[in-house]
Amino acid sequence: MDDGLKCKKCPPAGAPDWMVTYGDMVTLLLTFFVTMFSIDDIDYYELRMILAAFSGLGSYQGGRTLQAGAAAELGNTIMSLPAMQRGRALDKAKKAALSTFQPEIKTKKVRVTEDERGLVISLAADSFFKPASAEVDIEEARSVLQRLSSLLTTPDLSDRKFRIEGHTDSSPTDANSPYYSNWELSTARATNVLHYLVDFGVNEQQFQVSGLADTEPMADETTPEGQAYNRRVDVIILTDGHL
Template structure:
């Protein structure tokens, strides 16, 4: 009598549980290896800008390119090293100044110099004046002084740079935009030190209208508004 053939059983799904457990363990392993202080802010900002189509974000390669053949490494350049050394400070700044960023009083960027905290002059100063509108900006200046005095930035150097647009000044007050931009930077320094920042960590400069923001021209009202600013730079260790 012929034997009946056994019917093939459908493949079970029990292996899925084991596979899912293995994937979860691998994910946990790589999360434990991740160090947020190693984030390269320069590369991250470049990638973000490219995703959003920022036309001013070009000019920087994400790979070492031919420089590696010359014995240089892009990762050793100050503009890239900054991402590792200031990574935690950037993350904290985004949190501390969130209300001011939302209201366009402050802008956070980074470049080869370090982390740049930009104060919009129209929000901090009276028109054509170097006098800080402290009634409106006291809370922001307090947070800024506390941030610059934090343990994360101990031993750092800060530079305050004043900038104006190309419009004329009142000769009775300011012979030129050089004096106005410098006076605004100095007054920001005075308030920061009054609120507890260490004066010895700072340097001050005024650039008048000679260093407009990339992508913004003094030929338009919008561009002039962007160029009227005070930059507070947390200087990267490679740019002291």
Template sequence: MTDDTPKRKRKCREGLPLWMATYGDMVTLLLCFFVLLVNPPIEETQRLQLIMASLNNMGVLQGGNTLESGPLAELGNNVMSLPSVTPLRRLDKARQKAVNTFKTENRREQVIITQDQRGLIISLTGDFYFIGKTANLDIQEARPILRRLASLLSSPELSNRRFRIEGHTNNTPTDPNGPYPSNWELSIARSVRVLHHLVNLGVSEDNFEVAGFADKAPIPDRLLGFDKNGKMRTAPIEGRGTKAERVDIIILRTGHE
């Protein structure tokens, strides 16, 4: 006699195994971590070093350091005030706008756009814009550039910013009987002359400071700058080298950049 009573099927437990949730979280975190590391911009080097340093000495029951704005005692630094290679994020739009504004002059090395720990620098090479060993601007050459520069400095991207104009000369002596006894007076006079022209074009002089360095802060033969696409490039300063004259208009970075 056969037993027609159906056998009870073994009931499977509903839902995923408990370990699956932890595993899924771990895989997601690893994915996010490696997405962050893959192909970072060159300016992110210092920030990545901070991230890697925060993960040091992680044990089974230990977490890493927290990356947030504020002092990092272990690193002796501050996430929001990193060295000059960190990106000036709040100046990115202004930098790209400056590159686009002066793309023709940038190719000719009449205007060179760079950045350092001070901020975004727009360099007007003096032998194009000043007449001889004087502070007199070649108005035909300089006025179109200064008009565009005034428009840039007055743009919304740079509202509430401070600017510095720095004059630089070569080491050729001035005429001691002329209006500029030395290159110190000449470099200051060039800075002030550019300031006056910018103010006449509508930029508020309250946001400016001026300085002159004579020939004591030369630029190298090859100057790091930005190309028309906003990428870093090396621009040769042919025939001028350490004697290069220029006026630097610096869009100063703020303390939290």
């Protein structure tokens, strides 16, 4: 049989065109499901280390290796650097707080956020204090404060510093109130929260307390909802830069 006849009977070389599209689709589906499976387990600090190993990635200036190991310039081990370990502890604390206070987060009695200060656990003043008072409504607050104490005494946070900040809205205190102004009221609320946390087992030496009155609002003061949002006590797991 001659070569011309052979070529007419041979199938086209390579895979059919539709296989390219099919292969792309299968790859994308695999990537999607792997991401869905692992998204809760991402270690953001390891991710930052990996990104820093590349040049030209925005604020990341690049590095020399992706491998966890000795960093010759630092004389240390990358995966055991203190800042990275402390960052992981804060990330674990956030996950624990979101899980611990899930019922109160749904009812807006507790908020868990992050800002430049660190991890912020906000207690809605209207839910945990008697009206226009620094007295803690302990029947309402006991469970939350006990769980908060347990969170703050975990081994990962044993070398951390914490700050309790009291905040009010802009309404003046009552003339018959024992608190001359919102400065005294906000400070007293923060201090009383600390007293209960100490009763429930925290180390008092790790804490700072401050009253900020209405100087740090988080919402519009012209509405009752905004004022309620601003009346709060923030318990903050501080970053190293805000000790």
